[in-house]
Amino acid sequence: MNRLLGITIFVLSLLMAWGWLEYDDFVHQPLNLPPSGINYHLQAGTSLRALADDLQQKEIIQKPILLEILARWSGQAGQLKAGEYYLPADTTPTQLLQILSSARVVQHSLTIIEGWTFRQLMKAVRANPVLVKTLDELDDQQIMARLGYENDHPEGRFYPDTYHFPRGTTDVEFLQRAYRRMQKTLQDAWTERASDLPLKTPYEALILASIIERETGLPNEREEIAGVFVRRLKRGMLLQTDPTVIYGMGERYDGNIRKRDLTRDTPYNTYTRKGLTPTPIAMPSGAAIEAALNPKAGKSLYFVATGDGGHYFSETLKEHNNAVRKYQLKR
Structure with a gap:
């Protein structure tokens, strides 16, 4: 009996030792x-x-x-x-x-590109594999209502940046975050705006900033282009900017602007209508908003693309026409 008990204890000890070694190895x-x-x-x-x-x-x-x-x-x-x-x-x-146990979950990202339209933004949101989709069957007005901003036109309302978020974030949460960021950026810039601007509201500043964003991709030109537009607005001149015409053309735009497009009147044709467009035409960057509210002083009233991404600025129509012949017609 004692011998059997001893063997049992020995076997149990071996099993415990083996179990501990396996556990420790695991x-x-x-x-x-x-x-x-x-x-x-x-x-x-x-x-x-x-x-x-x-x-x-x-x-x-x-x-x-x-x-x-x-x-x-x-x-x-x-x-x-x-x-x-x-x-x-x-x-x-x-x-x-x-x-x-850490709650340090994986962060996914989606970038809103400067100059995107709301249509381009929603295409990216709907294509994102991580965001939970709740807006896919809704039109623009319904989307803004779902976000809680039913009286707002969606264009230009979402701040361009890279946003990080965990899996399970909804498209509504993502867009609300970008909307609030734009609102704060716009309000902060509005309080620091230059004096004597022909802009009555932050929304008008957002519209002008979107036009500036679409006119140039060069950071050092934004304030100068803003200065041209501000001076033209003060004088009651037409803005005559192609990106607004393109936006007004919608799906008719095929990559080219023709003379008939410049003369065909739409709410966004700044060749036929004075003042700003009724809404923004794109999502402006913070830099474009700053430029709209703090334009560069000067006398230039015209500019033309030089073909290398930049623009030539002119004070007189004669100088501008010469620049058009040099940089546009010869090309």
């Missing part, structure tokens, strides 16, 4: 992950058992019971937080539980 051995690592999405409400089973099913671990023991032994069983996490290739089970 804790410090990296998970079965690809060299580039993976993004792992821990769904809300997932239990520790379900997590361990899912990892086994994905062949990331072999024995889910060991992960459960580790989580309960370390006190992290109740600390796991839902979200998408990046797991590097060398992640150990101990590190796995630390990562899943």
